[in-house]
Amino acid sequence: MKDTDVMMNQAAVVLKLLGDKTRLTMLKILDVHDCCVCEFVEVFTMSQPSISQHLRKLKDVGLIQEERKGQWIFYSMNKNSVHYTLIRPLLEQLPNQSYKIKELERSGKRILCC
Amino acid sequence: MKDTDVMMNQAAVVLKLLGDKTRLTMLKILDVHDCCVCEFVEVFTMSQPSISQHLRKLKDVGLIQEERKGQWIFYSMNKNSVHYTLIRPLLEQLPNQSYKIKELERSGKRILCC
């Protein structure tokens, strides 16, 4: 298969991941804030396994990375990912989602660890 | 629902459409070349109804537009679409697909109409 086909395939795979409201919002948030799973469970009204599965998909393509901090596993944007260049201009055009994190802080549910 | 949620939803819908290799390639091509259905049938090894259905999805969100020219219906990028701003920087990063159109021309299958 041609090089360019491989690139088109990879772009399609990444864009399919962004084509889900939950994951898209996660990425917009992670572009600014590191977050752990239980925070996302609060932000999205969704079960913990569902959140875990979304995060796994993003991790599997290398868009995000995880780091354990004590009890929690924090996810962050992998800005060195080969795909970050592709999605960055996209994320820039999306409305800021930091208010969701501020709401967490207000309700005392933001995890400030270590 | 919040304004920003509506925007995130819409972005996710558009990105899901781009998250398919065939449609992504169609858009990259249509960004430069107008094409009719039968040309896409040649470019992608895929049935005519399948091509039609992909084009319809892109048309339904306003990303592309159609124009009948005699026997053929030509599709083109709708650069005035509210979503074009979102996807343009993306398309720019994809490898050029014009060689697919050049192959059509070489094999005499490019439709040069009106």
Next chain:
DNA sequence: TAACTATATAATAATATACTTATATATACA
């Protein structure tokens, strides 16, 4: 060590997606 919290994985079910074939529609042209 036991109990608790956070996260991941497995199994499953409902729904969505992307093809296919068959058929309808619209234009072109002999």
Next chain:
DNA sequence: TGTATATATAAGTATATTATTATATAGTTA
């Protein structure tokens, strides 16, 4: 007007996706 060509739509099927519940794993702390 009849036939051919281009496209759209309908119906059906296989597969993918996204959620759920149940359970496993790993770290924390009493």
